[in-house]
Amino acid sequence: MRGGLRTATDALNCAGHGMLVALLSSQYQRFAAIAEAWLAQGASAFGVFQDGHPLIYWPSSHRLARPSLSVPITQDEQPIADLRVAGVTGMAAELRLRADAALISYLLQLEHDLQCMTADLVTSQDQQLALYRLSQSMRDHVTVHETLRSLVAEGMRMTKSHAGFAAFIPKHGQDPLLVKSSESFLSDEMAWRIYWHTRSLEHAVSLPDPDGDFPLLPGIEDLLAVPIRVRGSIMAGMAMANRAGGFGTPDMKLMQAIADQASAQIERMLLYQEMFDQAKLRTEMDLARRVQLDLLPRQLPQIAGLDIYATSRPAYQVGGDFFDFIVNPGRPFVFSLGDVTGKGLSAALLMTMTRSAIHSKAQFMPFPTPEAVMRQSNEDLYNDFTRVGVFATVFVGQYELGSQRLIYANAGHAPVIYRPFDGPAQLLRADSTAIGILPVSHCRNQTLNMRPGDVLVVATDGFSDARNAHDETFDIERLIDLIDQLAPRTAREIADAMFETVDRFGGGRNQDDDQTLVVIKGAAS
Incomplete structure (x- = not known):
């Protein structure tokens, strides 16, 4: 693969191009590697533009006149160019492009910093030149460990010391890092003691200190340790030791x-690592969402005598709600809806377990009934759920074609609302605890009429627990009144109106919990 690159001479004729083109020239192989990664992931072109003109691009035949994504490259928080890609779209691609642009901006800022330091050589030539070389040595590092190793080596060279170490303690429980010039220089325990001592004082420490905690150190004639602030707090530190003549103020x-x-x-x-991790997490969550949605039925079943509609809307990218339909020739129609405690990936994993257990029982048991399906599923899941401290509320229904009767079992699930065509809506209460609470399920088969006009709504508590700006819940009573009003409509119209009403009640507030429902209405055969 070859890319197009304007020459530095041409680019310098345009105002403001010099620093960026110099970076492109010096780091051409790195930009080529980034471009290859984009093209390998399906992009048709990748490049850097400034003032609407291409500076560098891949492949050489593609000028990226109409990119699918474009992200600015900044210097001093001002856009000076833009990074373009063609042929890919989506949030994951945009986040990745922003991370690449942030890295280039960071490299540009380094170039700017280096130029500023070079200008200061008039007053402090030796020191500034040493810092310039330090920045040069660290600029290609991509991990904190590599930076600490370079810091120790360059610090020893610049201070003319014979030994040194650097330490870093990240946040969020990650492992601390300690880099020493040699294993024979101090023990790890002593190095960490010096680091924590410097951190507690929040300023440089010179050793040995007759009045301090470290009057004598084996093999150490003198030592200078300084704390390193990262994001406003001391997260790192470095120390140099055994300098001929000792350490002075300079x-x-x-x-x-x-x-x-x-x-x-x-x-x-x-x-940069955080931006990369966020983009990676977003990609993984998108994939998990697609997998979860693929597990839900793709088509609504066509059952004589029933009008059926079901849908799910997770509060996050993935959630713990599910619904399922089991339609087998010569066997009753079975459906289920459940809600696993929790949200996010953990709830999604447990949701998959619960759905699979119920589906397999309903499909392969010789004589499945809601009560039997619930009992067997609870036995399968109880030990695993108890071990991780979760449970799942589940509703299972079964309809025999032409019977106008629906048999159901309810393991701790609410809200379930039944509205006969000739009477008011009513809440159907569970007769057993949720799956995973007790080793034995006490669900029993219950029977409902499903005549033309009768309506059954099985929903998750994302509807009844939805909150408005005043922190009021929609509650079950409002749901019951709403079903009374919506009963004359079709199953899909009832579901759409429920989502619309709850959203309007929330007044634009973010959804707190997954919202899933199955609406079944009796219809003429």
Whole structure:
């Protein structure tokens, strides 16, 4: 694969192109690797544009006049160019492109910082040149461990020390990092003691200190340790030791300047890693959502004597609600709806287990009834659910063709609302605890009429627990009144009106819980 690249001479004739083109020239192989990764993932073209003109692009035959995604490259928080890609779309691709643009912006900022430091050589040439070399040595590192290793090596060279170490303690429970110039230089325990001592004082520490905690250290003639602030708090530190003649005030200033450079480098790497992790998580969540939606029935069953509609709307990208239909020739029509405690990926995994257990029982038991399906499913899931401390409320219904009767079992599920064509809507209460609460299910078969005009709504508590701006819940009483009003409509119209009414009640507030329902209405055969 070959890319198109404007020459530096041509680009420098355009105002503002110099720094960016210099970066493109010096880091051409890295940009080519990024482009190859995009093309391998289905993109048709990738490139960098400035003032509407291409600076570098792949493949060489494609100028990206009409990109599918475009993200600005910034310097000092101002856009100076844009990163373009063609042939791919979607949130995951956009987040990935933003992460690449952030990395380029970061590299540009480094170039800018380096130029500023070079200008200051008039007043502090030796020190600034050393910091320039330090930044050069760290600029290609992509992990904190690599940065710490470079920090120790360059710190020893710049301060003319014979040994040193650097430490980093990330947040969120990740493992701490310690890099030493050699294993024979201090023990890990002593290095961490020095780090924590410096961190507690929040300023540089010179050792040995006759009045401090470290009067003598084996093999250490003198040592200078400084804390490194990252994102406003001390998350890292470095120390140099055994400098001929000891450490003076100029050395302390140089060490602080090195620490400041390391702080900026670590912070930018953490930011880039966070953006990368977020893009990866978004991609994984999108995939999980697609998998979960694929598990739900793709088509509504056509059952003589019934008008059926069902749908699910997760509060997050994936959730713990499910509904299912089992239609087998010569056997009763069976449907189920459930709600697993929790949200997100963990609830989705347990939802899959619950749905699979119920589906297999309803499909393969010789004489399935809601009561038997619920009892067997509870036995299968009880031990696993108890171990992780969760449960699932489940409703299972069964309809014999032409019978105008529906048999059901309810394991702790609500709301379930039944509205006969000639009477008011009523709440059908569960007669057993949820699956996973007790080792034995006490569900019993219950019977409902499903004559033309009779309506059964099985929903999850995402409807009744929906809240408005005043923190009031929609509650079950409102649902019962709503079903009374909607009963003359078709099953789908009832479901659509329920979502619309609950959304209007919430007044634009984010959905707190998954919302899933099955609406079954008796119809003429």
